[in-house]
Amino acid sequence: MPMPGSCEVVTSGSAARSEEKPAFVLSRGVVLLFAVACGAAVANVYFSQPLLVTMGHDLAMSPALVGSVVTLTHVGYGVGLFFLVPLGDVADRRRLVVGQLLLLVAALVVVAAARTAAILLAGMAAVGLLSVVTQTLVAFAASLAPPAERGRVVGLVTGGVVIGILLARTASGLLADLTGWRSVYLASASLTALLALVLHRVLPRHSDTPPAALRYGQFLRSTITLFARERLLRLRALFGLLIFAAFSTLWSSVALPLSEAPYFLSHSAIGALGLIGVAGALAATVAGRLNDRGLSRRTTGIALALLVASWLPLSFTRGSLWALAVGVVLLDLAVQAVHVTNQTLIHALHPDAGSRLIGGYMVFYSVGSATGAVAATSLYSVAGWDAVCALGAAFSCVGLVLWACTRHSAPDAAARPSSRTQPW
Structure with missing residues (x-):
């Protein structure tokens, strides 16, 4: 019988077994491989953004139809977060990762070879759906890491994700200028196939036995149960x-x-801004180490304060590119620090449900990203850059106020990754 206040979820193994030190040794080289694979996979979601005009001209697409390229990619990604990522809790994660990467290769080839708008849009939706292998890899890396080093590992792997997002536009723009937009997806397909081969050789097999007679619908509902019961x-x-x-x-x-x-x-030149953002993303890997030392609450507060502060230099963008650069570094550093801390803490709630936890969390990431994009572009057309900065500062301030109002909440002891960690 569960103790009062405990959380019952459908899991793939006991919490005690999941917290044992894994036999597989997660070396720094393997962690870097995880980071590279994550960055390469998630970049596929963002490659199309600087290529939309060229794609539209090549396939005789209307402006509205061209815009749906990005929309369908993100819709596919959101669907994959809920329906594919949770499978990492019951399937052999190595087979799941390699299988998704090989299917992603096929989707990328379809996009590169598309001769009609319908085929392109279907291929982009599939690319978004299968790119969620990124989050399966994050959960996999977290499960392989010893609890005392989980924050550092998640920080490094998530750094790869952010770098992939930031550099995707730069890489696709430069490659398309040299050899055409189709070469972007052919190059990505080649890299993805190579990563699938390397990961198949390097990654361990799933060590837990999946539960018998577990229906897929029940399994997905357990993700919702986690959100309902875990504050x-x-x-x-x-x-x-x-x-x-x-x-x-x-x-x-x-x-x-x-x-x-x-x-x-x-x-x-605009795409090169991603190179500046990488500096902030790399610096934020320190957040994972701070979390391992039990400083997650303080790290979150400081990062949210920096996020608010970043909009001051960003507001001077029209008068100074140096101010823009400072603001970009501060913003990416803050976002990465909170993101790493979030993933480390939520994975520790139920390590044997790590894929469901991270997949569900990333659905909120998708909602936030879509909200910011739609609101910012609409606001700029009617009120200009100052209004966009005010919007970004408002999102940031709400986050800081939320942290201030909840930082003294007494956390459930079972939610602590370690006895020294402060989950808020």
Whole structure:
């Protein structure tokens, strides 16, 4: 009989077994392989953004139809987060990762070879759906890491995700200028196939025995049950929604003022901003180590304060590219720090349900990203860059206020990754 206040969820093994130190040795080289694979997979979601005009001209697509390329990719990604990522809790994760990567290769080839708009759109939806292998890899890495090092490992792997997002537009723009937009997807298909081969050789097999007679519908409902019963998960999901709304507010609209007076920057030059953001993403890997030391509450508060502060230099973008650079570094550092802390803490709630936890959390990430993008681009057209910065600062301030109101909440002892960690 469960103790009062405990959480009953459908899991693939006992919590005690999942917390044992895994026999597989997670070396730094393997962690870096996870990071590279995550970055390469998630980049496929963002490759199309600087290529939309060229794609439209090549396939004679209307502006509205061209815009649906990005929409369908993100819809596919959102569907995959809920329906595919949770499978990592019951399937052999190595086979699941390799299988999804090989299917992703096929989807990328379909996009590269598309001769009609219908085939392109179907291929992009499939690319988004299968790119969620990124989150399966994050959960896999977290499950292989010893509890005392889980924050550091999640920090490094998530750093790969953020770098992939930031560099995707730069890489696709440069490669398309040289050899055409189709080469972007052919190159990605080749890299993905290579990663599938390497991961098949390196990754261990699933060590837990999946539960018998577990229906897929019940399995998915258990994800909703986790959100209903775990206050920490709900709170961290809200943090994720707010920080990625702020993140998307910047990155979905910053090209607009930079392409106008007084800068008139090219698409390649604007895409190079991602290189500046990488500095913030790399610096934020420290957040994982701080979480391992029991400083997650303090790390979250400081990062959210930096996120609010980042919008001050960003508001001077029209007058100074240096101010823009400072703001980009601060914003990416803050977002990455909170994101790493979120994933480390929620995985520790139920390590044997790690894929469901991270998949469900990332649904909030998708909602936040979509909200920020739609709101920022719409607001810029009617009120300009200052209004966009005010919107981003508002998302950030709500996150900081939420942290201030909940930081003294008494956490459930069972939710602590370790005895020294403060989950809020």
